[in-house]
Amino acid sequence: MADLRNNFVGIKSPNPFWLASAPPTDKAYNVERAFKAGWGGVVWKTLGEAGPPVVNVNGPRYGAIWAGDRRLMGFNNIELITDRDLQKNLQEIKAVKMAWPDCAVVVSIMVPCDEDSWKAILPLVEETGADGIELNFGCPHGMSERGMGAAVGQVPEYVEMVVRWCKQYSRMPVITKLTPNVTDVRKPARAAKNGGTDAVSLINTINSIVSVDLDSFSPNPSIDGKGSHGGYCGPAAKPIALHMVAEIARDAETNGLPISGIGGITTWRDAAEFMALGAGNVQVCTAAMVYGFKIVDEMISGLSNWMDEKGYRTIDDFVGRASRNVTDWQYLNLEYITKARIDQDLCIKCGRCHIVCEDTSHQAIMKEKNGVRHFEVMDNECVGCNLCVNVCPVEDCIEMVALPPGTIDERTGRVVTGKYANWTTHPNNPMRKSVEPAE
Amino acid sequence: MGEGALKDGIAAGRLGADQYAANFTDLHPPLDRHEAFVEADRCYFCYDAPCQNACPTSIDIPLFIREIVTDNPLGAAETIFEQNILGGMCARVCPTEQLCEEACVREAAEGKPVKIGLLQRYATDIAMAAEAQFFTRAAPTGKRVAVVGAGPAGLACAHRLALHGHDVVIYDARPKAGGLNEYGIASYKAPGGFAQAEVDYVTAIGGITIETGKILGEHFSLSELAGRFDAVFLGLGLGGVNVLRADGEDAQGVDSAIDFIADLRQAADLATLPIGRKVVVIGGGMTAIDAAVQSKLLGAEEVTMVYRRGKEQMNASGFEQDLAAAKGVTIRHWLAPRRIVVRGGEVAGIELSYMALDPAGALKPTGETTIIACDQVFKAIGQTLSTDGEGVQLAGGKIEVDAEGRTSMPKVWAGGDCATGGDDLTVTAVAEGRDAAESINRTLMGL
Incomplete structure (x- = not known):
């Protein structure tokens, strides 16, 4: 029987399936449902700085593309970081972690790109007992206009600087979440490593306009006749994510840097492919948002059966087995x-x-x-x-x-x-x- | 259950009102938008598609299905109507399981062809509901063409002629246009007055006048028409019915299946239609099936179809045979009518000879007989031409035509069931009418 237990930069979880920082992990209610359903860990939806929380649009915030029979293939969102009060989130994180000590609880953070802001929030998160932090350098919309998210992730020097602050002011493992909206993802990955990050996670969502309403000529999702670019994800984004994971895994400078794989993972097979290319675990969002938390049952069962069939006892037995086969043309x-x-x-x-x-x-x-x-x-x-x-x-x-x-x-x-x-x-x-x- | 449910003999009102309504509703309910998308998505968009090659009217099926899946139903309808202006009726009555759907590669792959007929109906229903007309007449040519018969062949011919700028007068013997679409198809295949709606849709192109109640050989002769018009198209179908040549055929209760089907289609209230308690239908084709199934649906307690040969030789498709069986019709093979058992001038039963093939392959009675008690017998043993041809050459009891539909008489074309070739299908009649119109146009315009 395959052993699915996962140890990712010292963060232990019963299986390698985490929920990515996103709507499914925005509050205790959802996260506890996820843990009950069998998810190994969560990255809590991104916390911002203290004070009045951000506000989201009050119209549609998601868009999609479909294959036949309305099977959702690609998904897009213009949602921001958590719009809930910081203290409320911190209290819930602490309570959830206490109630679910065996599951991984990592907290995503995004605050302005200055040392004081990071210095202020890190102890608050550490106090919750969370297992680690993930730095949101990927959110491509809204927050990036305010100099955060992808606006940081696209500048390797900023990435390195912020990672360094986090390592300096916190004892928690640091996972740096990378944006795919760059020409060469190895550059911010190298910067994160130079800053001392414990791991990188990727990909965040891709800049996108998911569709255009041909009656109103508004991009979708449409907010009163206007649209903004959003973050694209889901099954159709997987190949882009696989490539970026492989590039970091085989890069001479970042080789060996732990990777949490993200991007369109919908089945155990998708997860196994990410891990074969070098991801030590995976994060899922869209599939859960499309089908609910129960899909983790299939992921656990499928991965376990495949490992048994192949004779892999632990996840480490096959992580990275495909990255050696990625080469230049x-x-x-x-x-x-x-x-x-x-x-x-x-x-x-x-x-x-x-x-x-x-x-x-x-x-x-x-x-x-x-x-x-x-x-x-x-x-x-x-x-x-x-x-x-x-x-x-x-x-x-x-x-x-x-x-x-x-x-x-x-x-x-x-x-x-x-x-x-x-x-x-x-x-x-x-x-x-x-x-x-x-x- | 109606009051007449168990009444012996031929009686009306065997069912309750809601049973009649339920029994004669659409056989295949139409696809809704999402169902159409899901079904259309199954199409592989084959190269040189076998379905298209199997369609007598050569509709570009992969293209119209792709137009459906991209939410362009009007484009799909145009693709269909370009080849087959009666695409709406054909979507309902075509034996697709013997044509496009049999050829569908998914039939080969998994025994589940794309539901081409239902998809065709989806697109054509939308276009007809929107009264979308896709064709504009060419400039008037000043030529006039007479079409005899407002059935599928005549309507298809008239539409194509009108498209080319000719003026068309259609003469039909019946009180309503539509031919077999109006009078000869089981009610549950085209409910809701569809046949008349289609006549209106087809003639909306303009340049087509329909005169009903006008019979060839009675109100005008063929030579007269040929004299008055630049060309004539004969699409008059097969109006006569074969005789049984069995004793007692004249008894009360021996009826033509064709008339029964027509009466059913025209009935304002099905509860007024009398039907036997025990019905025997003689024949093995689509008409026999339609009569047998509708007898059952009208409340007959026992309905037996008898056919003189085996299951394999039946003209009715496998689908139709299964439909009859599902509706409770008993189909018996290798039985031929010998004598109608008559009691007091009315049908009491039918004596049948068991049949077999002799060593030479000829169908012969075995000498054994059986009697099926019944109070009504429907004859569905084939139809005949109701005209002697008025001078045009006949062959095998039909008007002889060449590949373009030309008869032996100058200026006269023919197509559909009355003409040689073809297979007595609505869709074939449409193809022949359309192609004859092209031939007429080439001749009239000297192309």
Whole structure:
């Protein structure tokens, strides 16, 4: 039986599934429901400085995009940090932590970018007994206009400076939450590490306009006919998040820095993928907001069964196993040659593979054989691009098969060597490192 | 239950008012907007789509479904009507399980085709409710075309001719236009006066005049029409009914299924329609099924369909056979009528011969017989042309036409059930009427 217990920078939780700092973690009522449902931890919705709390819009604050049957694929929000009184939040955090000592309670914080503000709030949070803090350097809307959130996360020097204050004025583990709204996420990650952060968490939401109302011409969510960019998340955001996690995991400067993975995690499989790319645990928000807290049952069961099947006893057994396989394009093996193969027994003859190959790619799939509707790959044209696999509605009907060494690639007429050779040594590369041809 | 529930013989009022209403409501309720989106999302948007190739009118099905899923139902309706102006009725009566839905790749994949018929209905219903007209007539050509028969073939032909700028007069023998759509289809397939609404929708393009109660061979002759008009299209269907050639056929209670179906469609109050307590329907086609099912729905206690050959040879689709069975109709095969048992001038039963194929494959009585007690017999054993053709060449009892619908007589085209080729389906009649109109147009305009 797999052991799902998680120890993330010293913060222990019964499983690696935390709820991210967001509406589901804004108050004790929700958080206690989450713990009862089985969530391993929460990052309490971001606290601001003492004084009158922020106010949210009073109209719609969420927007979405859907696939068929209104399955929510992407989600967007213009909500701000907690709009509840600081003292009320602190009291509830303290009570919840006391009642749920085995679950992780991390507190997200966002205060103005000056030392006094951070110095003021850190002891208040520490007094609650919370397990750690997460620095919200990611919120892309509203707060960033006031010089906080993403406005800090986009400037590595500010990131490093604030992290340093937090480590200086607090004994709590510090998780720095990064914004994806930068060109190179490694820069703020390195800065956080230089500032002494215990971990990074990512991604926060992505700048977005989720849709436009074509009657009123207002962006959605619409507030009295106007819209503002919001933060995008949900399943459709996952690939962006996976990439950023992988970049930090394999970066020479940040390699080994603990990562809490966030971004569209909806199933145990999503979670396992983040962890395989280097995340020590994961945080979930959108999936809970779409389906309720019960989804954690599936996540726990699915991850546990997969680990049993693979023989992984603990989470550490597989964390980071995929990050070593993330490389630069220039190192990909150009001697790895694949061809698409259509399983004629599974083929339902929709013809999608043919028409996309014909119209948009390499004219490598026939539509007819002996006068009969028939879809088959022509190896002399197939570049192995995988488009047909992606568009085929039948799972496993088309697969990419690697040509074994010694066979001839009918497209190029060249024998498959079975040896590794990449762009760095390719004769067509004017910057090649060696004059040796790839063959 | 009505007062006449268990009355022997042929009686009206076998059911309560709400039972009649429930029995004759829409067979397939329409999809609502979300249901349509979910169903439309199942379409794979196939290349060279098999469904489209299976449609006699070649509607671009993947395109109209994609238009539905993108919330563009008017665009979808236009795509449908471009090929089939009677797309609304075809959505209701097409045996889709033998046409587009049989060809759907999801049928091959999982035995659950996309519900193309219901999606077509969704789009066409919206367009017709909005009275959206997608076609504008070409400039008047000054040419006049007579169309005989205001059924699916005639209406489709007239619409396409009007589109090309010709003026059309449709003559129909019945008091209302629509042909089999109005008189020959089970009530639960097109309730709510849909057939007349569709006639109005089709003729709204303009340039089409309909004269009802005008019978070919009675009020005018074919040569007369050919003289008065630039072209004539015959879409008069099959008005005659085959005879049983069984003793007792003239007895009270032996009726034509066609007339029964027509009476049902025209009845203002179903409770006034008499039906036998025990009904036998002779035949194995769609008309037999429609008559049998509606007998049951009108309150007949026992309804038996008898067909002289086996299940595989029945013209009625598998879906229709299952529908009949689900409604409580008993279908018996390899039985042919031999004699109507008559008592006091009224039907008391039907004697049937057991049939079998001899070694040469010919259908022969086995010598054994059986009697089914009944008080009403409906004949649904095929229809015949009600005209001798007035000089046009016939073949196999139908008007002979070439691939474009031209008859042997100059200026005269024909299509639908009355013409050779085709398979006696509404959708085929539409295709033939439309294509004949194109042929007429090419001829008239010298194209």
